[in-house]
Amino acid sequence: MAAVEAMNAAPEYRLLARLEAAYDTLIDASEALATTWRSEGGEAWAFGEACADATWLHRALLDFWYQDGQDGRSTRSHVGLIAATPPLMDGAREVNAAKRAFADLLGQIREEVPSLLPEVKAVLPFRHPELHDHLRGSGLARLHLKQCWRAIPLAPAPVARVRLAWYASGRSIKRLSVREAEQKLLALDTDAPHVRIQLRQLAGIPDGEPLAQVQQQAPLMRANLFFLDPLEDGHIRRAMNVALPLFIPADEGRLPSHNLPPQHPPEKRTRARRSDERLEQEPFLPSLRVYRYRH
Known part of the structure; x- marks a missing residue:
């Protein structure tokens, strides 16, 4: 009956029905993977945990929720190593396939009917309420979509050893035109002296830079x-x-040799600046984190 109603619904709600089904498939595949590991019993190690047991893995695989005060742009990590027998690797691939299908449908909704996203976030959490019982009393049962579709890392072949290390120097770089930078500055408080100074600096460089x-x-x-x-x-x-x-x-279910990384990332940059660094060291427009390229 529900399937017939979905077929007769408007196209956007057919999309929502497909997303709900993809979410159910993702949950089922993740649950099955955790169950397979309980039966397979391969070795595991969990960063920052006293024990890498089935409870830890289940929590890591099904951690799809915001925590109180969590920045919407950030995701929580569950770092660990699993010695995966062939059935376990197959199960992990099935989870990743379910994640891709969920992400593809979500991307289609974002592109075609973005107005449906609030309903997506309202409906999906309550399809499997047992997954967020601990959040009910706090009113925090909010789905973190990126934590749903991010893939499980899979080694493509058996490994001799693993070396884990913090990477704290990552950054994303987006090219801007002078015109785009000007529009971003004008969106700030143009009465503020520091914004006026930056507008003057911007006016002093070529438009095509x-x-x-x-x-x-x-x-x-x-x-x-x-x-x-x-x-x-x-x-x-x-x-x-x-x-x-x-x-x-790992056919025998044994972990390769691995190190124990420090509990916290380094406070300062540990890698030397490259001699061929393309950006100037000091920001040109500090309010926007905008830099000029070296000439």
């Missing part, structure tokens, strides 16, 4: 994987970001 707006990224954990045999591309080492447990193919 490209500028760079820089956003520093939050520290993240990166895993350097050293493979037993060269990969198809000939490489024996690969770096991966690991916000979720890293599944490593």
Whole structure:
């Protein structure tokens, strides 16, 4: 009956019905993966946890919720290593396929009917209320969509050793034209002296000069994987970001050698600045984090 009603509904609600089904598939696949690990019993290690047990893995796989005060742009990490037997690797691939399907439908909704997003966020959390019982009393049962669709990291082949390290120097760079930078400054308080100074500075450079707006990224954990045999591309080492447990193919269910990274990222930049750094060291428009390129 529900399926017939969905078929007769407006196109946007058919999309919502498909997204609900994709969300259910994601939950079921994640639950199945946690259950498979309980039965397979491969070795595991969890960063910052006393025990890498089934409860930890279940929480990591199904942590789809905002916490009180969490920045909407940030995501929580569950760093760990899982020695994955073939059935476990198959289950992890199924979860990632479900995540891709969910993300694709969500992207379609964002593009075609963005007005539906509030309903998406209102409806999905209550399809599986047992997943957020601990949030009910605080009124915090809000779905974090990015934490739903971010992929589980999978090593492409057996690994000899893993070296984990904080990566705290990441940044995203967006090119801006002088005109775009001017519009962003004019959107600020133009009566403020520091904004007027920056507008004057901007007026003193050529209109065609490209500028760079820089956003520093939050520290993240990166895993350097050293493979037993060269990969198809000939490489024996690969770096991966690991916000979720890293599944490593291991027929015997044993973890490779790995280090224990420090509990917290370094407070200061640990890598030397490159001699070929393309941006000037000091921001040209500090209010916008905008830099000029070196000439």
